[in-house]
Amino acid sequence: MPDPTLTGRTRRTEHAPPVALDDDATLHAMGYPRKLTxxxxxxxxxxxxxxxxxxxxxxxxAFGMGMAGGGPRILIFGWIGVSVMVLFIGAAMGEIASAYPTSGALYFSAGKLARRHSGAWSWYTGWLNFIGQVAGTAATDYAAATFIQSYIAMQWDYTPTLRKTVLITAAVLLVHALLNTYTVRLVAVINRISVWWLIVGLLVxxxxxxxxxxxxxxxxxxFHYANTTGFHSAVxxxxxxxxxxxxxxxxxDGxxxxxxxxxxxxxxxxxxxVRAIGYSALTGLILMVALVYSxxxxxxxxxxxxPPVQILLDALGQGLSKxxxxxxxxxxxxxxxxxxxxNTRMIFAFSRDGAMPGSRLWHSVSPRTRTPVKAxxxxxASSLVLVLPGWWSHTAFSAVVSVNVVGLFLSYGIPIFLRLRLKDEFQAGPWHLGRxxxxxxxxxxxxxxxxxxxxMLPQATPITASTFNYAPIALAVVLVIATLWWFATARKSxxxxxxYGGPDEVAAMDLV
Known part of the structure; x- marks a missing residue:
């Protein structure tokens, strides 16, 4: 059972619901000084x-993947069904986030929720979350590179290639890294703008x-069904x-x-x-239906x-499609x-607890921006490594997507599973699901x-070097390295x- 002195919580009862503590007091109770603004x-x-x-x-x-694997029936009704399932995951995660509001998030909570072998549970959760987050950045920027090339091809005489996609992805990663390094306050503003960009963009x-x-x-x-995957099984x-x-x-989990x-x-x-999942589910369904019927x-x-670009061109013409x-x-x-x-905040927290090679380097904080710049x-760099197979692989995007989803959702599942094992021993925060x-x-x-x-299954046939889903290999490499490292030295350290100490001790370490 988690130690109440570390979590800063008291056992929930019908007559005394948990009360939110002061943010710094909550962090200090978990043993961390305040380093971030x-x-x-x-x-x-x-x-x-x-x-x-x-x-x-x-x-x-990813719309093309759905068109090939099931068509409108899967795109629309699959969206509804999976959205509901994800909302269950988000609600379960939210309850844990309320109890352990730290940058370490999933790996921190896994370590606190485990009855035994807390180090191992935390270790593997952290590494799965790390590879999943790196893959998420890689897949998103790779997709952006693909669409940037589609736009350029509409404007000028340009032929997209796999190698050009990788190079553009590298450029996008560089820009994002520079923004996170030098304009941290601007990043917070950009995140606010992005919400309105999404809402207005969706309406347009x-x-x-x-x-x-x-x-x-x-x-x-x-209800139309289509299967152009090459696999004979409709299911x-x-x-x-x-x-x-x-x-x-x-x-x-951001x-x-x-x-x-x-x-x-x-x-x-x-x-x-929970709000991010719920609003995304509703607005996403509207967009999905509009695309399918076009x-x-x-x-x-x-x-x-x-495929989605071609749908826009056929339905709207080139001018509006641009x-x-x-x-x-x-x-x-x-x-x-x-x-x-x-991703950077996860690396910062994981390194803060000494769980990454060169931890002292990755959890250092810039005195100017109060952010972990080296992380x-x-x-x-880690995201770029994952997209390099796109230099020759036609299924690079789907493979990186697979690494993203499997890594992240396994890291989501471990603390939820451990919370289930605790039953009534779980120390709930102010936001909880009750019965x-x-x-x-x-x-x-x-x-x-x-x-x-x-x-983890094959997503294209016939299976060749250029269509092979290398997601299992990428995940296996990370888990093998994590396992070898764990048994070699990490399990001892x-x-x-x-x-970092009691509440009063860590309060004296606050840097901001």
Whole structure:
């Protein structure tokens, strides 16, 4: 059972609900001094997850996968079903975020929730979250590079290639790293702008798709099924189509990771998670329906280099399609920036507890910006490594997406599973699920297991060097390294989240 002196909580009873403590007092009670500036309010915290989920980026970047694997039936009804499952995960995570509002987020809570072997649970949760977050940044910026090339091809005589995609991705990663290094206050402002960019952009896209085309598909088109994956099993193809929604709904742990920079984090962080998922589910469904009913030539569009771009061109013409592409590219760039910001905070916290090579370097904080600048560049370099196979692989994007989803959702599932094992011993925060905590957690864990199996399976046939889903290999490499390192030295030196002392001691260490 977590030590109440470390969590800063008292046992919840019917007559004495938990009360949110002062932010610094809560952090000090968990054994950490304040090193980061609390510049995020409720809307800012929500904005980070809403921007990372980013329905415009997620739907447009993976829409072709859904068209091939199941078509409109899976795209629309799969969106509804998976959104509900993800909401269960978000609610279960929110309850944990309220109890442990730290930048360490998932790996910290795993260490605190484990009855035994807390160091090992925390270690593996942290490494899964790290590789998942790195892959999220990589996949988003890779998708942005793809759409940037589509725009350039509309404007000039330009032929997109795999190598050009990797080079543009590297340039985007560089820009995002520079922004996180030198303009930290601007990043917070950009995250607020991104929410309105998404909302206004969604309205522009949906209104255009509804009002401009001369005709749309018939009402029953939502039930149309299509399978162009090459796999003969309709069920298997349909399951692959669910990956569109699963990929879109990643990164909402961003609100959790920003806890140490959020005002009233014990309440605002969990609310940020749940609100980001809920609003994304509703607005995403509207966008999905608008796109599906704007399809004209299914065979030609699904076989094009960028199916959603071809749908826009066929439905809206080149002029308006260019304007909408700007909206899509902007959304992807906002998403990639927010991804890197969240990833950096995870690296900072994990290194703070001595769990990464060169930990002292990665958790150092810039005296000027009060942010972990060196961790920013580690995040950028790691993301670039993951997209390098795109130099020759046609399935690089789907593989990086798989690494993103499997890594993140496993790291989501571990603390939820450990919380279930604690039952009534769990020390709840001010935001909790009450009697619904256990059923919500069970559903969340079951869906995480199911979706992760799907992402590890082959996604294209025939399986060749250029179509092979290298996600299992990438994840295996990370887990093997983490395991070898764990048994070689880490199990002796890393015992889970580190406490820097009692509340009064760490309060004296505050740097801001």
């Amino acid at each position: 609390r510049r995020f309010r409720a809307f800012d915290n929500f904005a980070i997850s809403f921007t990372i989920i980013n329905i415009i980026s997620g739907i447009f970047s 896209i949906v209104i255009s798709l509804v009002s401009v085309p001369s005709h749309h598909q018939h009402a029953g088109y939502a 298997y193809a349909g399951l692959l189509g669910l990956l569109v929604t699963s990929w879109t709904f990643t990164g909402f 609100s959790f990771h920003m806890s140490e920079e959020t005002v009233q984090a014990t309440v605002n962080a969990p609310k940020g998670i 399809i004209r030539d299914y065979a030609a569009e699904v076989s094009s280099a960028a 304007a909408i592409l700007v909206i899509i590219i902007g959304s992807m760039l906002f998403c990639g920036l927010a991804n890197m910001t969240s 920013v560049w580690l995040a950028a 619904w905590s256990r059923p919500v957690g069970v559903v969340a864990v079951l869906w995480i297991i199911t979706s992760n199996v799907l992402f 890393f015992h889970g989240p580190v406490s």
